Amino acid sequence: MDDPDAKKKASGMRSAERLLVVLRALNIRNGATVLELNRDTGISRQAIYRILETLQNFGYVRRQDATDRFHLTHLVRRLSAGFKDEEWITDIAAPVLERLVKEVVWPTELAVFSDNAMYIRESTRWRSPFTIDRVTVGQRLPMVASASGRAYLAYCSENERKTILDNLSASEDPFDRLVHRKGYVERALEETRSRGWATGDESFRLHPKTETLAVPILVAGEARAVLPLTYIASAVTAEQIAERHLTQLQSAAREIGTKVQMMQSRDDVANMDAEITPLREAG
Template sequence: MSESSYHSVRGLERGLAVLRAVNALGHATSVEVASHTGLPRPTVHRLLETLRTEGFLRRSGLRDPYRLTLKVKSLSGGYKDEDWITEIADVVLAELFDEVVWPTDIATFENEGMVIRSTTHTRSPLSIERSWVGRQLPMLSTAVGWTYLAFTPAKERHAILERIGAMAGPDQDKVRDPEAVRKTLATTRRRGYGTRQREFMPKTSSIAVPIMNGTHVLGCINIIWIDSAMTFDVATRRYLPLLRQAATRIEVAYAERVAV
């Protein structure tokens, strides 16, 4: 083996070590990765930026930690970014719609907000808000946002709230009352689902449950209804069990898929 080939292989080994470190830590700065791997910090920084440029890591700002993206799954079994949605969740969502008729969404976290990945708004005759795939929703004004924050690991939750507080947007005022945020998150975790009553989308309310893979929140699934048609308590009693069943079906199918 030539010296240049040896250095290339060594670079690959270091790159994989950095990727494994971010995976183990959940999210990490270059200092944390260097400490975890024992590699020099300048080397770690270059590798992290290379992995970010290639789409395997993401970060929101220069001072923010690095996180894995779903593109990492493409290294195993041909997994693509939203395969679990198109192959698993879309089917479950369609079947759920047949039971509830009210519009439902599946949303995942991205760039300090929840992004709608699949929806039945366009099919539902009861929808008054034409939500669409790719639309970004705020974290602290939506059922899916509260749900994601409540069930994601504490370290990630704190990092998200810090970034929300540093950005202009609909959630900034709420972040300034950390005690109220803490109480809402505690209530959401205790009851197992998030809520929204008229806020963000007037005349409607919603509830959402998490879709979990171990301690990782894959996404959240919600149902939205018109307040004048049904009280919040009635809607929750009627539809929460169906949402939970749908989330469980997705979780089981996802676990089976990634185990292959």
């Protein structure tokens, strides 16, 4: 009875919500009058004045003198410039991983390449009952010794692989120095490609009892990230995991890859589904 509109939000701050709505409206129709914003958003004129004044205090909006239009300023970039392009994939992967952990009981992660190593960016470890180690987001994984690194190297572009291996040859990290072992990298990548998934070197273990298996996430045919699965070595073998879950892993990887590709191919992320949700009608 107290909820006439069915889709009432759990909570959230009213005035702040409306500021976001106005800010979004200004992004869709940059250069708008108060009345236009009133019509676009359904927020009362008086409230639009208050909101615009607030935005002006922060310098995010300026008023064009001649006309009575309000424009965004370059400072609005501050509201989103902290979000790096590289994080897209993590952002998109998160919900997919969440679903994946329900099908595959073992914990899975998302790892991306950065600074000549793979880094875990998202994890479902805490959701899996089989998690025993404490590896967390931010964990570094060496390129040639870890399953994630190998999956990436095996499926990234030829040029990228060469550059990475070149960089690694100067590294002091003991696991990185494996690149100098004759034929080591070639064998590992060959094996990875023939199976479609990678394992890590037995000398590299984040936890003594666990092992990891990883599949690549391809965007436009090249690896942009990897999807590792960690299991308890005494319970199952890598082959058993692959037999049971490889299809699911690869399907999740493909879903993430295509979603990222779709995003990147859009010219303008902002104006997709450009309608604003009017809050309520007001005068």
